[in-house]
Amino acid sequence: METTAKRKFNVREIREDFPALRQLIYGKSLIYFDNGATSQKPQFVLDAINKYYSKDNANIHRGVHLLSQRATTEYEDARKTIAQYINAKTSDEVIFTKGTTDAINLVAFSFGELLTAGDEIVISAMEHHSNIVPWQMLCERKGLTLRVIPINKHGEIIQEEYEKILSKKTKLVAITQISNTLGTINPVKEMIAKAHAVGAKFLVDGAQSIQHMQIDVRDLDCDFFVFSGHKVFGPTGIGVLYGKEALLDKMPPYQGGGDMIQKVTFDRTTYNELPYKFEAGTPHIAGAICLGKAFEYLNQFDLEAIKAYENELLDYAQDLLLTFEDMILVGDSKKKTSVVSFNVEGVHPFDMGTLLDKQGIAVRTGHHCTQPLMDFFKIPGTVRASFAFYNTKEEIDVFIAAVERSINMLK
Numbered sequence: 001m002e003t004t005a006k007r008k009f010n011v012r013e014i015r016e017d018f019p020a021l022r023q024l025i026y027g028k029s030l031i032y033f034d035n036g037a038t039s040q041k042p043q044f045v046l047d048a049i050n051k052y053y054s055k056d057n058a059n060i061h062r063g064v065h066l067l068s069q070r071a072t073t074e075y076e077d078a079r080k081t082i083a084q085y086i087n088a089k090t091s092d093e094v095i096f097t098k099g100t101t102d103a104i105n106l107v108a109f110s111f112g113e114l115l116t117a118g119d120e121i122v123i124s125a126m127e128h129h130s131n132i133v134p135w136q137m138l139c140e141r142k143g144l145t146l147r148v149i150p151i152n153k154h155g156e157i158i159q160e161e162y163e164k165i166l167s168k169k170t171k172l173v174a175i176t177q178i179s180n181t182l183g184t185i186n187p188v189k190e191m192i193a194k195a196h197a198v199g200a201k202f203l204v205d206g207a208q209s210i211q212h213m214q215i216d217v218r219d220l221d222c223d224f225f226v227f228s229g230h231k232v233f234g235p236t237g238i239g240v241l242y243g244k245e246a247l248l249d250k251m252p253p254y255q256g257g258g259d260m261i262q263k264v265t266f267d268r269t270t271y272n273e274l275p276y277k278f279e280a281g282t283p284h285i286a287g288a289i290c291l292g293k294a295f296e297y298l299n300q301f302d303l304e305a306i307k308a309y310e311n312e313l314l315d316y317a318q319d320l321l322l323t324f325e326d327m328i329l330v331g332d333s334k335k336k337t338s339v340v341s342f343n344v345e346g347v348h349p350f351d352m353g354t355l356l357d358k359q360g361i362a363v364r365t366g367h368h369c370t371q372p373l374m375d376f377f378k379i380p381g382t383v384r385a386s387f388a389f390y391n392t393k394e395e396i397d398v399f400i401a402a403v404e405r406s407i408n409m410l411k
């Protein structure tokens with residue numbers, strides 16, 4: 001999909017690209033508002049999965065035969081596409097992982113090996129469990145301290161508290177660029193500069209930002225950037241760890257096995273260079289190739305137009321939701337992406353989600369893998385509607401009517 005001129009943003013046409021959107025759920029047109037959990041896949045990506053397994057399937061970096069060469073080229077081309085998309089300095093800085101969780105665990109283990117007792121890791125109160133638990137495990141293993149930056153009632157990181165927490169002891173700050181539960185866009189670029197000023201490294205959890213905004217890892221100057229393929233219109237089971245080359249070079253391998261070695265003897269094994277040092281075993285070849293295709297698909301569009309459209313959806317939905325009595329929006333930061341978390345007083349989020357499903361509307365309910373954040377707001381969970389660029393205002397109208405019907409049934 002080589003395009004120079006950007007494709008004009010037309011939501012009707014975009015919807016045609018996503019076959020999963022064309023189905024009935026309990027006899028009603030599917031309204032898919034669970035994009036924060038995972039995105040639907042365009043036909044372009046689905047075709048690539050089919051093509052890979054029907055034509056090119058072979059193991060990579062091994063065979064002399066043509067199929068293996070084709071698979072290897074496509075796999076490495078995908079790495080280049082992704083490196084360019086996020087503006088990495090070289091494609092050696094792009095490591096394929098199983099996803100965000102796997103990438104964070106890789107950093108926690110491997111970068112963690114460079115740390116010693118007394119060092120500190122800093123996260124925020126709005127992190128996803130996958131950006132909390134690996135650090136807790138590391139702290140336990142190495143005798144480090146985990147520090148948590150508090151948030152305010154709007155769901156924003158309190159920057160003064162962040163500055164107070166930072167010190168010479170801080171070795172790594174790991175923060176989500178966009179909260180999956182609240183939609184808050186965190187000012188990570190400024191936060192990265194502050195971390196670097198005390199000599200700390202910075203990991204950006206980009207699981208929710210890669211699909212909503214242009215990512216430029218060199219402009220951000222982050223040390224690590226991680227994301228999952230399935231939230232950016234690609235397959236499940238594949239994701240990316242971006243890391244600065246010099247830093248990745250210093251880090252020991254995470255897992256041992258095939259492909260990550262240079263020479264193996266029973267006395268001593270030497271490791272392969274980047275990026276292979278961190279890709280032990282047969283990787284998710286089809287996943288990586290098709291994640292590259294997802295970025296080729298996205299590359300057709302002007303991301304600013306997508307962002308503007310998604311902001312319109314957000315404002316439209318929030319304004320309509322706020323017309324309901326007893327409606328509580330959870331997270332009302334001035335800087336938000338197209339995620340609305342809400343509760344209606346006297347209605348359990350699970351009951352609301354169940355009734356919405358029966359009306360063909362897919363939302364997420366519960367704690368969204370952010371239990372400490374729920375504790376902060378003193379709620380068991382929320383109903384979350386998260387929009388992608390293939391959603392429409394007409395769908396939001398149907399959703400609002402369904403919310404009204406649900407409230408009337410439940411109260």
Ligand SMILES: *Cc1c(COP(=O)(O)O)cnc(C)c1O
Nearest residue numbers: 099100101128130176180207228
């Ligand atoms: C989804 C998500 C994760 C975890 O991603 P996986 O694909 O489950 O590994 C981490 N952080 C944020 C902000 C997320 O939204």
